[in-house]
Amino acid sequence: MSLLQICQWLNDTSLSTAIRESDYVFPIIETVHVLAITLLAGTVAIVDLRLLGVIFKRERVSQVAGQILPLTWAGFAAMFLSGAFLFLAEAAKSYANPAFRFKMLLLIVAGLNPLIFHSTIYRKVASWDEAPVAPWRARLTAILSLTLWSGIIVAGRAIAYY
Amino acid sequence: MRDSKWAFATVEMVHLLALAALGGTLLVVDLGILGIGLRRQPPSRVARELAPIFYGSLIAMVLSGALLVCAEALKCYYHPAFRVKMALFGLAVLFTFTVHRSALRIPAGRSASIRSKAAAVVSLTLWLGVGLAGRAIGFL
Numbered sequence: 001m002s003l004l005q006i007c008q009w010l011n012d013t014s015l016s017t018a019i020r021e022s023d024y025v026f027p028i029i030e031t032v033h034v035l036a037i038t039l040l041a042g043t044v045a046i047v048d049l050r051l052l053g054v055i056f057k058r059e060r061v062s063q064v065a066g067q068i069l070p071l072t073w074a075g076f077a078a079m080f081l082s083g084a085f086l087f088l089a090e091a092a093k094s095y096a097n098p099a100f101r102f103k104m105l106l107l108i109v110a111g112l113n114p115l116i117f118h119s120t121i122y123r124k125v126a127s128w129d130e131a132p133v134a135p136w137r138a139r140l141t142a143i144l145s146l147t148l149w150s151g152i153i154v155a156g157r158a159i160a161y162y
Numbered sequence: 163m164r165d166s167k168w169a170f171a172t173v174e175m176v177h178l179l180a181l182a183a184l185g186g187t188l189l190v191v192d193l194g195i196l197g198i199g200l201r202r203q204p205p206s207r208v209a210r211e212l213a214p215i216f217y218g219s220l221i222a223m224v225l226s227g228a229l230l231v232c233a234e235a236l237k238c239y240y241h242p243a244f245r246v247k248m249a250l251f252g253l254a255v256l257f258t259f260t261v262h263r264s265a266l267r268i269p270a271g272r273s274a275s276i277r278s279k280a281a282a283v284v285s286l287t288l289w290l291g292v293g294l295a296g297r298a299i300g301f302l
Contacts, residue, residue, distance in 0.1 A: 034178075035290070055211045153175070154175045
């Protein structure tokens with residue numbers, strides 16, 4: 001079964017139709033999706049800016065990241081769930097949308113970025129925790145993160161234009 | 163016409179990016195007062211550190227928002243959601259620069275008073291209202 005066929009099948013489910021044709025459900029889910037950007041991207045940007053030594057220079061990186069990232073995860077859960085429902089409602093249309101495809105690609109990379117960060121340079125955070133500016137690998141992670149999430153937001157908005 | 167469609171889309175995207183930054187600072191400060199997230203640092207210090215981002219993104223929101231209104235001036239003028247959004251925005255800004263400011267002054271090592279926590283809740287509610295009203299403009 002190809003990906004397109006799966007999307008078309010999803011499109012035909014009663015749940016998908018119900019969301020798509022409801023006056024309220026789709027707008028509510030979409031509103032959650034847009035506003036939860038603040039909880040996901042807004043908070044992760046603050047952690048990234050600490051890594052870049054722009055803010056909270058006198059706070060330990062592990063303190064800032066350790067306390068803020070749970071919020072980011074809550075944001076991710078909200079974005080993932082709302083996004084899944086939005087996709088479910090318009091699966092076949094999204095499949096064909098170049099902005100949507102690009103957004104999904106960026107999301108994968110945006111997921112790999114912290115994965116690599118946490119399993120490598122962040123392991124030794126104790127040695128650079130108090131430094132106002134983090135090692136170059138950490139700064140690179142931060143710049144990638146800021147760029148990728150900005151790209152994801154932009155691509156997400158572009159979906160409506162294709 | 164196609165060019166102006168993408169110009170409008172670009173301004174929308176700036177508005178969204180600035181929203182992420184602005185919302186992020188508000189959430190970190192106010193949830194911190196409520197003991198969620200960045201709670202081990204004094205709220206006044208957190209707010210001070212995040213101030214450049216707050217002000218920068220607020221300016222970006224206002225500028226991009228003004229451009230969006232210019233593009234759809236009549237629609238905005240008559241749209242009830244836009245008027246509600248502007249009213250809530252005015253309230254939110256007023257609240258942030260008055261009551262909320264004094265509520266940030268929590269002595270180091272002490273948890274926030276009921277008054278400070280209430281201010282944080284009101285702040286989050288007002289700004290959430292602005293966001294919801296803004297989203298509602300798109301649904302006409």
